[in-house]
Amino acid sequence: MLAAAAVRCEGTGVPVAAIAADAGVGAGTVYRHFPLREALLGTLDVYLGGPAPATRSPGG
Known part of the structure; x- marks a missing residue:
């Protein structure tokens, strides 16, 4: 799921337009x-098996 990859990389602040x-x-x-x-973030929580990261980690 591309949305999961974007949220993992950028955190929950990633714009929907970018996803x-x-x-x-x-x-x-x-x-x-x-x-x-x-609704999108809630679905991603289920898909990822837990809450998506709130923000991108430094250097990552």
């Missing part, structure tokens, strides 16, 4: 499936 661009779709497509950012 969409990585997936090759528009932000509207992401919002169509996940109307709220929290």
Whole structure:
């Protein structure tokens, strides 16, 4: 899941537009499936097996 990779790399502050661009779709497509950012992050929590990192780690 590309969104999981983006959140792992950038943290939960990664823009939805960046997640969409990585997936090759528009932000509207992401919002169509996940109307709220929290819905996307909640799904990622389940996918990742725990909370996604809040921020990118220094140097990482």
